[in-house]
Amino acid sequence: MAVSVFAPASLANFSVGFDALGLAVQPVDGTLLGDLVKVEKSTGTDGNRLKVVGEFAHKLPSLPEDNIVWSCLHLFNEAMADAGFETQKVTITLEKKMPVGSGLGSSACSVVAALAGLNAFYQNCFDEKAMLKMMGQMEAKISGSLHYDNVAPCYLGGLQLMVPDGQIISRTLPDFKDCFYVMAYPGIEVSTKAAREVLPDNYSRKDLLAYGQNLAAFVDACHRQDKAQAFAVLQDVVAEPYRQSLLPGYEQARHYLLAQGSLAVGISGSGPTLFCVCDQQERAQELARWLQDNYLQTELGFVHICRVDDLGARTIED
Numbered sequence: 001m002a003v004s005v006f007a008p009a010s011l012a013n014f015s016v017g018f019d020a021l022g023l024a025v026q027p028v029d030g031t032l033l034g035d036l037v038k039v040e041k042s043t044g045t046d047g048n049r050l051k052v053v054g055e056f057a058h059k060l061p062s063l064p065e066d067n068i069v070w071s072c073l074h075l076f077n078e079a080m081a082d083a084g085f086e087t088q089k090v091t092i093t094l095e096k097k098m099p100v101g102s103g104l105g106s107s108a109c110s111v112v113a114a115l116a117g118l119n120a121f122y123q124n125c126f127d128e129k130a131m132l133k134m135m136g137q138m139e140a141k142i143s144g145s146l147h148y149d150n151v152a153p154c155y156l157g158g159l160q161l162m163v164p165d166g167q168i169i170s171r172t173l174p175d176f177k178d179c180f181y182v183m184a185y186p187g188i189e190v191s192t193k194a195a196r197e198v199l200p201d202n203y204s205r206k207d208l209l210a211y212g213q214n215l216a217a218f219v220d221a222c223h224r225q226d227k228a229q230a231f232a233v234l235q236d237v238v239a240e241p242y243r244q245s246l247l248p249g250y251e252q253a254r255h256y257l258l259a260q261g262s263l264a265v266g267i268s269g270s271g272p273t274l275f276c277v278c279d280q281q282e283r284a285q286e287l288a289r290w291l292q293d294n295y296l297q298t299e300l301g302f303v304h305i306c307r308v309d310d311l312g313a314r315t316i317e318d
């Protein structure tokens with residue numbers, strides 16, 4: 001039996017929720033923006049194997065042991081042994097469709113697709129919470145600190161709020177169904193670890209108050225479905241001021257997009273992907289064209305007009 005799981009891209013932080021908010025996104029043109037993992041029983045005397053294919057396969061470490069998917073397999077097998085379940089030798093194929101160091105939760109896509117694929121292969125031995133904990137552990141191994149704001153939306157779909165309670169981890173917030181999220185990846189790499197290192201250890205009282213108010217007002221506005229209020233407070237005082245120097249052209253693009261009627265503009269995850277929000281398709285198309293011409297740095301860059309991905313990780317028929 002073979003199982004294939006797709007895990008979608010995500011927009012972490014959402015400007016007001018550093019390490020605390022994340023949104024799963026899917027392009028409106030049907031592009032599968034995310035990673036695909038296939039798990040099947042190894043044949044003959046073969047042991048565990050990892051094959052890596054896809055557009056961004058060449059960006060990953062050449063040794064299977066250095067690929068986070070390999071670590072996922074080991075963690076999953078340990079959890080199976082601890083729970084008294086038997087495992088088989090498997091062959092995992094990762095189709096790496098996501099650029100690495102993009103701010104679109106690339107490593108989370110691989111982690112979620114691999115662990116959800118293994119769980120589906122073993123008839124869902126583990127529940128959602130156990131899976132999320134394993135996913136967080138793997139994401140922490142890559143970025144240097146535990147944050148669920150990519151793996152939770154990628155696994156569960158929708159807009160997710162991280163809750164500081166290990167029994168809950170993440171709650172789905174009501175999102176704005178008529179909004180378009182224009183995602184512009186410039187084609188350069190920014191490592192999450194490096195982008196975390198530029199952040200200060202301490203913040204001023206002024207920033208602390210602004211952060212708390214913006215996040216609280218945003219969450220309240222989501223529950224009341226008050227779009228104007230939600231996007232009016234979408235301002236990042238925690239990461240953007242320190243990270244924008246890593247993103248060529250970000251500041252100019254932000255000014256332009258806001259002047260052209262974007263409801264909000266921000267950095268997706270730790271960058272370099274920029275996102276902007278609007279609620280009219282024509283406007284989204286205009287902004288996407290402008291970003292295509294003005295924000296991309298290399299031929300690897302792309303722009304997608306997205307909606308919220310409500311499904312999260314899902315099995316895909318071969």
Ligand SMILES: Nc1ncnc2c1ncn2[C@@H]1O[C@H](COP(=O)(O)OP(=O)(O)O)[C@@H](O)[C@H]1O
Nearest residue numbers: 067068100101102103105106107110142191192
């Ligand atoms: N399957 C994988 N997918 C993405 N990155 C991986 C994978 N396996 C190992 N890595 C390594 O993890 C790091 C991912 O970097 P990170 O900045 O967290 O990317 P992203 O922000 O896109 O998730 C890179 O050094 C990359 O080589």
Ligand SMILES: N[C@@H](CCOP(=O)(O)O)C(=O)O
Nearest residue numbers: 012019103104105192269270
């Ligand atoms: N909250 C994290 C999110 C990192 O997202 P990524 O998509 O860049 O991996 C951070 O801002 O460091």
